[in-house]
Amino acid sequence: MKRYLTILALILALALPPFLDEFSLAVLVQTLMWAYLAMSWDVIGGYGGQFSLGHAAFLGLGAYTSTLLLENFGLIPWIGIWISGIVAGGAGALVGFASLRLRGPFFALGTIAFAELTQLLLTYLKDITGGPLGIMINKVGFEYMIFDKQIYYYYLMLAFTVFGVLFLRYFERSKFGIALIALREDEDAAEAVGIDVYRAKVLGASISAFLTGMGGTLYAQWIHYIRPDTLVRLDFSTQIAAIDVVGGAGSPYGGIIGALILVPISLYLNALFGGMVAGLSVLLYGVVLLVVVVLMPGGIYGFLRRILMRRERYARG
Amino acid sequence: MLEARGITKRFGGLVALNDVTLNVNKGELLGLIGPNGSGKTTLFNVITGFYKPDSGRVIFKGIDITGMRPHKITRLGIGRTFQIPKPFGRMTVLENVMTAAFYGGNASGSEAREIAERWIEYVRLREKAHQEARTLNIVERKLMELARALSTNPELLLLDELVAGLNPSETMEVANLVRRLVDDFGITIVMVEHVMRAVMTISDRVFVLHRGMKLAEGTPEEISRDPRVIEAYLGEQVRL
Numbered sequence: 001m002k003r004y005l006t007i008l009a010l011i012l013a014l015a016l017p018p019f020l021d022e023f024s025l026a027v028l029v030q031t032l033m034w035a036y037l038a039m040s041w042d043v044i045g046g047y048g049g050q051f052s053l054g055h056a057a058f059l060g061l062g063a064y065t066s067t068l069l070l071e072n073f074g075l076i077p078w079i080g081i082w083i084s085g086i087v088a089g090g091a092g093a094l095v096g097f098a099s100l101r102l103r104g105p106f107f108a109l110g111t112i113a114f115a116e117l118t119q120l121l122l123t124y125l126k127d128i129t130g131g132p133l134g135i136m137i138n139k140v141g142f143e144y145m146i147f148d149k150q151i152y153y154y155y156l157m158l159a160f161t162v163f164g165v166l167f168l169r170y171f172e173r174s175k176f177g178i179a180l181i182a183l184r185e186d187e188d189a190a191e192a193v194g195i196d197v198y199r200a201k202v203l204g205a206s207i208s209a210f211l212t213g214m215g216g217t218l219y220a221q222w223i224h225y226i227r228p229d230t231l232v233r234l235d236f237s238t239q240i241a242a243i244d245v246v247g248g249a250g251s252p253y254g255g256i257i258g259a260l261i262l263v264p265i266s267l268y269l270n271a272l273f274g275g276m277v278a279g280l281s282v283l284l285y286g287v288v289l290l291v292v293v294v295l296m297p298g299g300i301y302g303f304l305r306r307i308l309m310r311r312e313r314y315a316r317g
Numbered sequence: 318m319l320e321a322r323g324i325t326k327r328f329g330g331l332v333a334l335n336d337v338t339l340n341v342n343k344g345e346l347l348g349l350i351g352p353n354g355s356g357k358t359t360l361f362n363v364i365t366g367f368y369k370p371d372s373g374r375v376i377f378k379g380i381d382i383t384g385m386r387p388h389k390i391t392r393l394g395i396g397r398t399f400q401i402p403k404p405f406g407r408m409t410v411l412e413n414v415m416t417a418a419f420y421g422g423n424a425s426g427s428e429a430r431e432i433a434e435r436w437i438e439y440v441r442l443r444e445k446a447h448q449e450a451r452t453l454n455i456v457e458r459k460l461m462e463l464a465r466a467l468s469t470n471p472e473l474l475l476l477d478e479l480v481a482g483l484n485p486s487e488t489m490e491v492a493n494l495v496r497r498l499v500d501d502f503g504i505t506i507v508m509v510e511h512v513m514r515a516v517m518t519i520s521d522r523v524f525v526l527h528r529g530m531k532l533a534e535g536t537p538e539e540i541s542r543d544p545r546v547i548e549a550y551l552g553e554q555v556r557l
Contacts, residue, residue: 175419182416185405188367191387192397194421194469198386 013158017151025150031263032157033218038244038255039164040211044092045241046249047177048204049184050099054111055240057118058088058209060232062216064122067135067226070144077145081217085210091118092209096202112234119232134227137220145221153222160218161256164211168252180204181250212240235282242285246292248301257300262288318343318505319364319395319473324373326359333359334370335529341473346499347507348520348537352549355526357509358400361475365397366390377473391421396471400478400509402458406451410442413450414464421469429468436464440494455482460491467498474498476508480515488512492519517541525549 017025037059044050065087066080075083095114102110122129129135140146147153171177179200183190191197220226239262247258266281273280296303319341326334334356341347349357362368364375366387374383382390391397405413411430414437418429437446440460445453450461459479466474476495480488492515498504510516516523516537523540525532527549533540540546 178412178416178419181408182405185407186403188387189399189403189405189465191367192365192391192399192403193417193465194388194391194423195416196386196388 010162017154022150025154027264027267029150029153029157029222030267031259032154032161033215033222034239034243034263035256035259036157036160036164036218037212037215037240038247038258039161039168039252040208040215041240042168042244042249042251042255043171043180043208043211044096044201044204045208046244046251046254047172047184048180048201048208049250050201050205051104051108051241052095052111052205052208053108053234053237053241054095054113054115054118055209055212056232056234056236057111057115058092058212059216059219059236059240060118060122060226060228061088061091062213063220063226063231064129064135064216065213066217067137067220068128070137070139071135076143077217077221078143081145081214084213084217086213088213088216089206089210092206092212093202095209096205099201099205100198112237115232115234115237119228122228122232129228132228134225134230137224137226145217146224157218160215164255165252167211172250172252176200176203184250235285239285242289244299246288246299248299248303251299251301254299254301261300318378319507320374320376321360321364322374322376324360324363324370324375326356326363326368326370332529334363336373337526337529337531338373339524339531341505341507343505344499344503345505345521346496346519348516348523349507349509349526350511350513350516350523350540351526351532354528356529357526358477359529360526361397361477361507361509364390365395365475388420391469391471392423394470394472395475396421396466396469396473397475398459398462398466398477398479400481402455402462404450404453404458404461407449409447410437410450410453410461410464411446413461414468417465417468418470421471423470432468432470433464436467437461439467440464456487463494467504471504473505473507476506476510478509478511480510480512485514488515489518491515495519 041052041055045052062084065084066077069075069080069083070077095111098110099107123132137146140148179195182195183197183200187197243258243262244254246262247256248254262285266284269280269284292299321337321339324334324337337360351357359368363370366385369384374381377393377395380393382393405416411433414433415429418424418432422432424432437443440463442457442460442464445457453461463479479495480491483491495506495508496519499506520537522535523537524534525540525546532549533543533546
């Protein structure tokens with residue numbers, strides 16, 4: 001049943017785009033991108049239970065790395081995206097080290113500080129990054145991962161999203177994934193059964209940041225213009241986390257579910273009222289997050305799964 | 318097998334352990350007793366690497382493990398349970414125990430499942446194997462902790478108040494399970510326990526801590542006759 005549903009969704013996702021206009025496609029492109037970012041966050045935030053509110057820093061580092069490599073050395077983003085991942089992954093390891101000392105809300109605050117620091121560095125290192133004015137990417141072409149039609153972006157983002165789901169499905173059953181879940185549930189018990197908690201946290205944060213950094217390249221190639229303050233900002237960090245928590249943190253499908261619900265609504269709201277009511281989409285994220293956290297602790301995915309399991313139990317008698 | 322030499326551990330001004338020396342011989346069941354706050358759990362935490370002692374050394378199988386991280390000590394062959402159980406709440410019982418076999422026992426996927434199922438069966442939790450650990454009651458949680466510790470394939474097992482909170486018949490049942498681990502599986506065990514009957518019945522040797530210091534050491538018979546122990550510990554209960 002679940003398999004047919006997955007295949008149906010995939011066929012729909014592949015066949016639908018030619019029938020859609022550019023605006024709708026742009027909405028879907030962003031939905032998929034946020035879904036991928038939320039899944040990247042899930043590795044450390046959901047499975048590892050380390051609530052990062054600084055993932056925009058990895059997004060920014062990834063975007064800047066591949067863009068600077070492209071602008072200065074002509075390195076195409078298809079290769080640059082991997083280096084973006086590595087740079088962001090290195091920064092992620094630092095955040096992982098921070099999580100060894102900072103617990104719960106203090107870790108979240110630490111990651112906010114880390115993102116602020118990243119934004120400041122990107123702004124002040126003018127000679128390298130172009131400073132507060134940012135960088136415009138004036139290239140078009142497949143080799144630059146920059147397309148003139150949304151439909152190409154759509155398939156690119158879809159590929160990354162599908163990869164994200166497959167990765168998480170593999171990850172949550174892997175030996176390393178189990179270590180992260182165990183330490184989320186209880187750090188002392190994890191150590192007592194032989195798990196190197198420090199290593200798992202650092203590696204987990206690093207993997208999460210690596211994936212987010214790759215997302216940064218995707219974002220830069222889509223938006224063509226990167227600036228420290230529009231990229232490394234707190235509401236991006238919270239959005240990444242909120243999408244995953246609403247959809248269902250610590251599950252392969254949470255990111256997609258959360259993004260499908262939150263991203264289109266917030267984009268339409270912004271398009272409708274953006275000029276008049278500033279921050280409406282931020283409000284939406286806040287309200288939905290609040291409702292979900294209070295009413296459905298496992299997110300929407302966890303809620304649906306509980307209902308399905310209950311029905312199965314009834315069916316069995 | 319295990320030597321803790323001259324262990325001292327302070328918390329601020331409180332001396333939790335004061336120059337305690339404890340030897341554990343291979344193949345024995347050592348009961349570790351003492352009134353509340355006498356330093357039993359602290360000693361466990363020092364041995365398993367959760368606390369660093371202020372002075373003294375811990376030697377296990379000839380290796381100095383003082384200050385080593387807990388997961389390394391587990392992999393060297395010391396398993397433990399916690400006084401207040403620490404289950405991986407949103408994992409099933411089977412997953413909890415398999416995780417231990419995976420990491421502490423260094424087993425592959427299918428081996429881990431086999432080992433986990435065997436120990437779950439041993440502690441009589443088979444019916445609960447596919448339930449989330451957070452749904453277990455306190456007794457079941459303690460038994461799961463025992464299965465989890467056993468799955469790390471320990472040579473030395475430290476049990477922290479395993480039978481506290483059980484009714485008398487359950488207590489003796491679990492005590493027999495513990496005794497069989499020594500007799501049938503050759504595991505060396507140190508158990509902290511408040512329930513005198515359980516300790517005195519199954520221990521080969523008893524070690525008494527009082528206010529962070531060693532008070533007495535000997536066979537259960539010697540200990541239950543020792544006037545100092547009776548005064549410090551049993552006497553308390555008589556007054557109750």
